[in-house]
């Protein structure tokens with residue numbers, strides 16, 4: 001028998017299930033007391049010491065490790081590529097026409113580019129490193145350009161109907177420059193779609209995955225404390241510059257309404273409340289980064305911009 005969620009999905013428009021989900025999120029946030037604790041807290045003078053991180057590491061063991069090169073992982077990436085194309089098409093509605101010219105920023109292994117190209121559009125996949133791009137037969141209609149998305153000199157102005165990116169903006173050193181370039185190479189009236197995260201202040205903001213299970217490790221502890229724990233546990237060191245350290249407030253400023261540059265067609269914040277109780281437990285440490293609880297709950301930003309048809 002179909003679950004309640006499946007039955008609601010079958011009869012209700014997407015908005016209703018979304019509304020039900022956010023109601024549940026609101027209830028959890030309220031129960032946790034995180035927003036109130038944060039608002040009342042004074043910023044702590046220091047982050048948590050190593051012994052406190054050790055205790056948290058025992059409480060939150062890392063998930064099982066993943067063989068990124070394994071066949072299952074390659075298949076999962078291809079499947080995720082298709083899922084992401086569906087997400088993007090849903091967000092875009094009917095705005096992507098057959099034969100459209102698309103450019104992907106930070107394409108990684110090219111799974112999304114490949115899945116998108118199979119739907120009859122042309123794709124140029126850009127990444128700063130060629131090595132990660134999977135050049136096996138799948139990539140008909142996908143071209144690859146090794147370049148820094150913050151300096152796309154090789155790409156002419158107003159060229160693409162759609163510039164898009166998945167889970168890469170939080171890795172760009174200068175997202176402002178990347179957005180400026182994205183808008184430059186988009187044709188007037190064309191679109192920029194970005195979906196990215198976890199943001200740095202979200203539970204897995206440091207992208208530690210199977211190496212350290214402690215949520216909010218980058219908010220709670222200095223890099224040196226995390227390094228000390230990794231060394232103690234005989235785990236590989238962490239590249240602390242893997243992601244930029246942008247707080248939510250900087251992205252809010254980056255995507256503030258600017259009609260002369262773009263129209264915001266749609267925007268959606270995907271939340272992660274899986275560790276909201278930790279905010280209520282260490283409000284003073286969180287308060288060092290931000291006063292508003294949203295800063296620690298927004299996990300993924302999804303946004304669709306439209307470049308004006310006429311320069312203003």
Ligand SMILES: C[S@@+](CC[C@H](N)C(=O)[O-])C[C@H]1O[C@@H](n2cnc3c(N)ncnc32)[C@H](O)[C@@H]1O
Pocket residue numbers: 105106107108109126127128129132147148149150165166167168171172173
């Ligand atoms: C986490 S991966 C995401 C890859 C792919 N979009 C995905 O979701 O599987 C981030 C990608 O951004 C690329 N990247 C980071 N900074 C970049 C830059 N300045 N210019 C171009 N690519 C960049 C990295 O090389 C990496 O492939």
